[in-house]
Amino acid sequence: MKQGLFEIKENVRIAPDMYEMALQGDISAVTVPGQFVNITLDGFYLRRPISVHDVDPAAGILRIIYKAVGKGTEAMASMTPGGTLDVLTGLGNGFDIQRAGKNTLVIGGGAGAPPMFWTAKALRDSGRNVTAVLGFNTAEEVILQQKFEAAGIPVIITTADGSLGIKGFVTAALADLPAPDYTFSCGPEPMLRAVYDATACGGQFSFEERMGCGFGACMGCSCETKYGAKRICKDGPVLEKEEILW
Amino acid sequence: MVNLQTTLSGLVLDNPVIPASGTFGFGEEFAPLYDLNILGSISIKGTTQNPRFGNPTPRIAECTAGLINSVGLQNPGVEKVVTQELPRLATHYKKPVIANISGFSIEEYAACAARMDQAEQVGIIEVNVSCPNVHGGGISFGTDPAAAAAVTRAVKAVTDKPVYIKLTPNVTDIVSIAKACEEAGADGLALINTLLGMRIDLKRKKPVIANKMGGFSGPAIFPVALRMVYQVYEAVKIPIIGMGGVSTADDVIEMMLAGASAVQVGAANLVNPWACRDIIESLPERAQKYGISSLAEIIGGAHI
Ligand SMILES: Cc1cc2nc3c(=O)[nH]c(=O)nc-3n(C[C@H](O)[C@H](O)[C@H](O)COP(=O)(O)OP(=O)(O)OC[C@H]3O[C@@H](n4cnc5c(N)ncnc54)[C@H](O)[C@@H]3O)c2cc1C
Ligand SMILES: Cc1cc2nc3c(=O)[nH]c(=O)nc-3n(C[C@H](O)[C@H](O)[C@H](O)COP(=O)(O)O)c2cc1C
Ligand code: FES
Numbered sequence: 001m002k003q004g005l006f007e008i009k010e011n012v013r014i015a016p017d018m019y020e021m022a023l024q025g026d027i028s029a030v031t032v033p034g035q036f037v038n039i040t041l042d043g044f045y046l047r048r049p050i051s052v053h054d055v056d057p058a059a060g061i062l063r064i065i066y067k068a069v070g071k072g073t074e075a076m077a078s079m080t081p082g083g084t085l086d087v088l089t090g091l092g093n094g095f096d097i098q099r100a101g102k103n104t105l106v107i108g109g110g111a112g113a114p115p116m117f118w119t120a121k122a123l124r125d126s127g128r129n130v131t132a133v134l135g136f137n138t139a140e141e142v143i144l145q146q147k148f149e150a151a152g153i154p155v156i157i158t159t160a161d162g163s164l165g166i167k168g169f170v171t172a173a174l175a176d177l178p179a180p181d182y183t184f185s186c187g188p189e190p191m192l193r194a195v196y197d198a199t200a201c202g203g204q205f206s207f208e209e210r211m212g213c214g215f216g217a218c219m220g221c222s223c224e225t226k227y228g229a230k231r232i233c234k235d236g237p238v239l240e241k242e243e244i245l246w
Numbered sequence: 247m248v249n250l251q252t253t254l255s256g257l258v259l260d261n262p263v264i265p266a267s268g269t270f271g272f273g274e275e276f277a278p279l280y281d282l283n284i285l286g287s288i289s290i291k292g293t294t295q296n297p298r299f300g301n302p303t304p305r306i307a308e309c310t311a312g313l314i315n316s317v318g319l320q321n322p323g324v325e326k327v328v329t330q331e332l333p334r335l336a337t338h339y340k341k342p343v344i345a346n347i348s349g350f351s352i353e354e355y356a357a358c359a360a361r362m363d364q365a366e367q368v369g370i371i372e373v374n375v376s377c378p379n380v381h382g383g384g385i386s387f388g389t390d391p392a393a394a395a396a397v398t399r400a401v402k403a404v405t406d407k408p409v410y411i412k413l414t415p416n417v418t419d420i421v422s423i424a425k426a427c428e429e430a431g432a433d434g435l436a437l438i439n440t441l442l443g444m445r446i447d448l449k450r451k452k453p454v455i456a457n458k459m460g461g462f463s464g465p466a467i468f469p470v471a472l473r474m475v476y477q478v479y480e481a482v483k484i485p486i487i488g489m490g491g492v493s494t495a496d497d498v499i500e501m502m503l504a505g506a507s508a509v510q511v512g513a514a515n516l517v518n519p520w521a522c523r524d525i526i527e528s529l530p531e532r533a534q535k536y537g538i539s540s541l542a543e544i545i546g547g548a549h550i
Binding site for chain 2: 003040047088212213217222
């Protein structure tokens, strides 16, 4: 974990209530896809945890994509380039891509889709076949489709109302795909549960919890697993399928 | 040169700054961040006789200048704390620590204290009679002078280490509880624990915290904590560890002027993992600014 001051290089709306922010600073602690950062916002006591969407090590830039859902993220949405943010980086275990098989699926739902981009690129770079399934409510909320395609990663879109791609939840797309050897997922808990139930192979699932600290100090984010209590912020946010108590 | 040294029941601390129980774990997450040996002491995570998972999540709710927690005393149990966590902490931290214990019966307090008594590393036993977020838990002991005194006597009976009773602010008259503990033989007092609080999620129209209520702490409670330390200092002769919202060196000095011999820092560690280091580093300069040459000399200095 590192603490640093990051300069906002970019902060743009990419879909209704969805923003992409580029932050420049010391990103040396950001090493594994699926990790998150914890951001101090003026006027708010607790930091806001947001997953790393992508990194550009040469430029010292990390990208986040966040949904404006409350006062803190709304305040972020109105920030302008040139401003600075106090950010804790290198938080969480991230996805362990070494455990993946040859044919891997990455699955992201809504605001859980962004971290799957870096994850999918890392899998691609490790020589695995990777396909992405991204689920949203409706066409106008769809993000990242072109970005995945440009990175040479096949992407299947699902929307709950059928306005783009396959109608239904991400699991609707799984039926038509060859069974993967391994999955990586991030999204709302009902989505994670549905993927867990719909897939026979191993996988890793990224969870959310309200956090006091984000680095393992307060026990605010604990969950029970097959191997005892784990902290979502430190021992997670990624849990292995076989340890999840569902 | 400002002298930062202070003393708690014969235990000499290099400085008065101590991370508060529950906000520093067993030091493990902070050891890579800075040299823990700069700390006056460390109050370890609240320990119970048996392992506890704690409360359901969400356990955390943000507030203006603070947070509510309802962790529910998650800990691995006293045996594991003594045989695993303390030895691990000893590799990072060479000074005596403060063992914070909790219980759901007088017998549990005594059992926990007796086990901690055997741990050489433990310099002080801090008895949490105040945890407001465990159903049927600490709250009954800390809100009744007779019950608080009974816990004090039971713990004193099983240990020769200094026993500090950690008081809850969720009472009408904290002074009467403080006096009852002193009369029962407490070597010192620690105050305050968290204030019982609550938030409601406007979208779900339900409490944010799974257990509905939890303990409110952070800078917002500083004036309440300071007032209670001030009042208790007037009424007792035993030393006080002051805490509640302390976030800066100035807060430490203010707490000591109110009557604290040492000061704990809680919530601040969560939002700034380097908070205790930052406070310790700025203490000499801040003390000098107010014409203070020795922190020990200002304890209770605000009283006439
Ligand atoms: C590990 C992790 C990674 C995340 N990654 C992303 C991401 O990449 N993109 C994205 O849009 N969102 C992400 N989230 C969710 C994001 O943290 C919340 O949406 C955000 O904290 C809401 O803040 P707010 O002030 O706008 O909302 P408010 O509801 O006003 O916040 C009040 C408090 O609740 C907390 N809170 C509210 N919702 C959540 C939530 N879902 N998870 C955790 N804490 C919450 C806030 O941090 C704050 O302390 C992530 C959450 C976690 C735990
Ligand atoms: C997340 C969290 C966990 C805590 N756990 C304990 C505990 O186990 N035992 C205890 O006596 N106090 C516990 N406390 C209370 C603190 O030690 C301290 O008394 C209180 O938070 C006031 O200080 P602060 O405002 O600096 O946080 C906890 C506080 C927080 C925020
Ligand atoms: S949020 Fe503090 S331990 Fe996870």
